[in-house]
Amino acid sequence: MGTTQDDGTVAARDRAVARARFWEQLTHWMFVVPAAVYLLLFFGYPIVKNIVMSFQQYTTTTFYTGAAPFVGLRNYAEILSSDLFSQALLTTALFTAGSILGQFVLGLAFALFFQHRFPLGGVLRSLLLLPWLLPLVVSGTTWKWMLDPDTGVVNDALRHLHLSSSGIPWLTGTSQALVSVILVNIWVGIPFNTTILYGALQDIPPHLYEAARLDGAGPVTSFRHVTWPLLRPVVSVVLVLGVVYTVKVLDIILVVTGGGPANATETIATQSYELSFQQFEFGRGAAMSNVLILISLAFALVHLRANRRARNV
DSSP states (O other): OHHHHHHHHHHHHHHHHHHHHHHHHHHHHHHHHHHHHHHIIIIIHHHHHHHHHTTBOOOTTHHHHOOOOBOTTHHHHHHHHSHHHHHHHHHHHHHHHHHHHHHHHHHHHHHHHTTSOOTTHHHHHHHHTHHHHSOHHHHHHHHHHHTOTTTOHHHHHHHHTTSOSSOOOTTTSHHHHHHHHHHHHHHHHHHHHHHHHHHHHHTSOHHHHHHHHHTTOOHHHHIIIIIHHHHHHHHHHHHHHHHHHHTTOOHHHHHHTTTOSTTTTOOHHHHHHHHHHTSOOHHHHHHHHHHHHHHHHHHHHHHHHHHHHHHHO
16 A cells, blocks of 8 residues: 555656746746747748848839739849949958947947046047937937038138138038948947957956966056957957847948939948839839848858967967
């Protein structure tokens, strides 16, 4: 009889454990499923739809007739063979490289500066976040007014300082316009770089700097042998996220220059927007946006793989 009771107790315990495990797994799925459904609906479906659309002749008439015949790779062939695409690709590369370089260098400089404690340091760090908090349309409109060749405060200041008698055509010159949108995008991106890099600097143990000073290392040597090696993983993340974000910047360019003058600030992102929402060639616009996605993914994969190899050396 004792054996039977023991067997019943063990069986009851096993059932209780099985029920507890079932409810635990059910609880896990209750958290996972809503997130998975959200990702599929708001990320997965638009991506799949965009890919399918890029192989179709999808225009405004499609909304009335429902007909969107497949055209294969014709949309890709048309956009890749156009002269405007090669110019937009070069402009995108210059815009991204200039923005990332300026944002990272200035962000790192501010992060190192704010490491030193001084009165109102917290207030200044808070004010530095303003470009990041403002809507991009507001930032772009403000900078467009400031850079206006005739009435902008920037040229007005240059004239008062006798640095330029006639002013600089920030928005009307084909070479100056690209510099202008790069400067605006740098201004917008500095807070992100500063915040991430400043947080990473706070995680570096202070005793490493003390040991470096005892060995006679100056600020430059300490940065080279202590700060930079420990900062490299975060730097990689900042650069990858910065590139992925910058190659698809649309708001600033549309507001400040509109892609002009003479397509001098036309990027792949603005070209995709114009094809889809100005020329209503949704198939070609989708193909252009897919090219942009592939460029972003290629850069991210190459950079992350190179960084992984560097850590393994």
